[in-house]
Amino acid sequence: MTTAGGRFDCDVLVVGGGIVGLSTAYAITRAAPGTRVVVLEKESGPARHQTGRNSGVIHSGVYYRPGSLKARYAVQGAAEMVTFCAEHGLPYEVTGKLIVATERAELPRLHALAQRGRENGIPVRELGRAQIAEYEPRVRGIAALHVGTTGVCDFGAVAGRLARLAQEAGAEVRYGAEVRVIRRRADAVAVRTAGGAVLRARALVNCAGLHSDRVARLAGDAPGMRIVPFRGEYFELAPSRTDLVRALVYPVPDPAFPFLGVHLTRGIDGRVHVGPNAVPALAREGYGWGVVRPRELAGTVAYPGAWRIARRHWRYGAGEVRRSLSKRAFTEAVRRLLPEVSEGELIPAPSGVRAQAVLPDGTLVDDFLFAESARMVHVLNAPSPAATASLPIGREVARRVLAGLE
Template identity: 85%
Template sequence: MAYDCDVLVIGGGIVGLSTAYAITRAAPGTRVVVLEKESGPARHQTGRNSGVIHSGIYYRPGSFKARFAVRGAAEMVGFCAEHDLPHEVTGKLIVATERSELPRLHALVQRGRENGIPVRELGPAQIAEYEPAVRGLAAIHVGTTGVCDYGAVARQLARLAEDAGGSVRYGAEVRTVGRRGATVAVRTAGGEVLRARALVNCAGLHSDRIARLAGDDPGMRIVPFRGEYFELAADRADLVRGLVYPVPDPAFPFLGVHLTRGVDGTVHVGPNAVPALAREGYDWGTVRPGELAETVTYPGAWRIARRHWRYGAGEVRRSLSRSAFTTAVRRLLPAVRAEDLIPAPSGVRAQAVLRDGTLVDDFLFAQSPGMVHVLNAPSPAATASLPIGREVARRVLAGLE
């Protein structure tokens, strides 16, 4: 059997491109082809986030998320510096605005120290030294957090993979996947057939579908959630100097509305998390009936709704009411006004959900002969993309051996 390449990677986001880059570094001469359905890289989750380089403070010690984020944050800063990509290590504040949040804030201090992250506890006066317009009862400062341009990082990874002999093909949507013996074959929407010795599924919002196309049962379903952002008006951007987050509530699956100054000086406010009506549903007007039916008929989605309906109702209310969203922001930033908030592009989070309604919290990998599936790559996937790429490369190369 003639092979067109050794490894096919489906998905040209930051995880797929980091995997291709890692393979070419770990095993020079390995022929890698990345297939991306869009006309360029990083068009979905990678290119539609707030650009934060996460420290890893939130994550359970020993988890993939903790290990990859702590290592990945340092590596991402180094990668951006090496390749002259926009970035800045700003540090961030996690701010308690109510007394009920203080025990959770203190628990984060302990978790940060367990993960090897430097943290500093602050009182109200010290909060004002970092962020004069922010109000809170107490806070912690996390010095290793920063910002970068993940779209630029993805483009650089694509260039490096191609310089090492790999190929990144855009406009190449995978329609069928098959395998015969030791050969994996895919057919694209354009009718091209490619044969390889191994396949890596980094399809993000469509990762479960690709797994099923390949004949594997992923044991989960991607349920899309849209993250809605605003920007502070240019003349009000000086209200925020860096990154400001609320204390997360472990009972809910999202971090809550936060404030992030990007590398371009724009201050993002959000996200507000609501169910998306399509896997690439970046607004309420984008509805794909087939994809919506997949979600609403999935038992896990109904169980999420029953468990978190109050939280979800609040998110939908803030999505439909600028006033309600502004009230949420004022918990951290009392000076903000509704007219200060300008709608910004939304993102969609590919959340893996089990049939019992469990939201998969960590990275989730699955393997079968000749295949590696990345089934859940939640935040901090962009931060951790370099170590994740090496982990996936290790798995696929071990299979080739």
Template identity: 80%
Template sequence: MAAYDCEVLVIGAGIVGLSTAYAITRAAPGTRVVVLEKESGPARHQTGRNSGVIHSGIYYPPGSLKARFALQGSAEMVKFCTEQDIPHEVTGKLIVATDRSELPRLHGLIQRGREHGLPVRELGPAQIAEYEPEVRGLAAIHVGTTGVCDFGAVARRFGRLAEDAGARIRYGSEVTAIGRRPGRVAVRTSDGTVHRARALVNCAGLHSDRIARLAGDAPGMRIVPFRGEYFTLAPDRASLVRGLVYPVPDPAFPFLGVHLTRGIDGAVHIGPNAVPALAREGYDWRTLHPAELAGTLAYPGSWRIARRHWRYGAGELHRSLSRRAFADAVRRLLPAAREEDLLPSPAGVRAQAVLPDGTLVDDFLFADSPGMIHVLNAPSPAATASLPIGREVARRALEVVGA
């Protein structure tokens, strides 16, 4: 064992990486785990930059990993937050149809919710007003198991519990090289430190495909970053929204559209839209990394997305560049919203896996190779489902090390 610094190396201290470390220490106490994170703390990217919603699982097709993990994970997340005294609230949410063309999709969601065993209730306009007096729609469904929490706090707790059980988390440790031999993986970080392990888990999120290639694997996809821009309702207008209000999603595009979310802090967050980011961590239009952008533009899947979804994308881009256009989109659900009510809020970037033919990977995507487990696509509801996802990745890693 002297040849190894640990049994399992985890790259990435977002909520999935830290949940994996926590799950390993629970499933196989004494297993040595090291988490490497390039930032100075946990949850700096997707985990800490989202609307904080504990998703019910209603959107996801039966049999998909998203459905299985979200249905299980939402209940587990509420239980974990309760046990760990992390602020959270089960609020329920409305999914609202504002146009007649959306009604068939809304009815399809009702059926799917019932298939999943979720508490769903169909609402007419008067019943919508009982939940949300300022929201307007032709029909809606209420999903009782949706909630909100602080996923950054959850990730930090996963990390603390893993460390209490013996795991080590190394911040400021960017991975620069990966080598592998039968039964052994070696990783060098930016400060020159070399970590040797029996298994490597790639939970690098926005950089997951790059880490896979660095390890010598061909991931068969590429991360194309999409920025989600948010606004916050001005404090004196926050009373316009009581809870969570979503539009009926467009199944042709794997984004849920601009929604209204009263977070655990009481503020009402509005968004996100979805526009191509000019860098993997491009949280505004000013952030441009030429090499990353060139990689995105050189990827055939990027152009196929653009051709397939140009009309949708043009609308998103318009809303990104015009607060008035964004406010118009909000008013479909919340007529009383005014342009001046929308205060800029920090953006997030979604690590969207895209196949070479332009298909946007809509489910979780894992790939195993000798000594390695790659988490290549973990979009929403990954935070909601982080406990069962962490156990699944931990199971694969422990099989590699024979624990």
């Protein structure tokens, strides 16, 4: 492949220095050595938003519809992530997890998850009440599903290693480089950053996460969706009570939502994260109720899809907001799984924001979503399990952009 000459600063510009953008840059340098890649990240370092603000779970793929990109990439990505961490000396642990039913009404959904896991090629074990204690003696439930391939790692560390590997292969990663203007010509893409730098490339990849739809519109493309940000709020168990949880414990999820409910996660550092809930964020990077960006909030409020979500799911949303505003209500949700925990043993922890793509009719996009146009590849929806699946996602995006350069 012919690489960038004097008219171009690089072959491929990647917008976004989260784990997907960095995995894409890494994959391009491996698939087509000599291709000049520049990653533009507006923050001062990698993985400052979705990648670095989650509980670090390596998802097995048990939840996802068989045949979907999520299912395929999560199963493949989980195995690859464990191998990657082992090869590069990054902290990880394959802990397994329990998905626990606390009411009889949840049993059909639990059995359906077991079947879905088997269809996705994931080893699962169905447990009765007494068998739950073999894995989690302090957890209460009437039945559970044990998923042995689930684990934990530090996705921020993974993103940092991907950045270094891409740089060692010739890529450039520029931090503090927010993209403000994108212009497309017949044979090039030109970008101007907030600092005034102008770069010309043969192609652009949009991995902007919380801002992916905005970047697509900057490029002149109509993404057909909008990112509606949902904040996930976490607590941690007090250090004296981390013995209550051995590994990972999840409730049976509501099939109407892509959120997994309040769960318990023993991280790679030994701390036990509790959460998250899912409440509307008042800014795309709105990590608390006090973070409001009027222009972004107005864009969300004016979007028809957001109103349709609110009308359709207001009862669910009201419960999530209640748990956000009331620690007692949050504790009640935790005690369904872990009855011994008290309100005073939950310590506030940093929140995260999920970049959820929503269609105009109010449909929550439930799979990874890519779009292509002339000299552009857009990653429009890459929520969890995107970090788990980042290595195969990066290869897929690299394949698409390199095919466009041929």
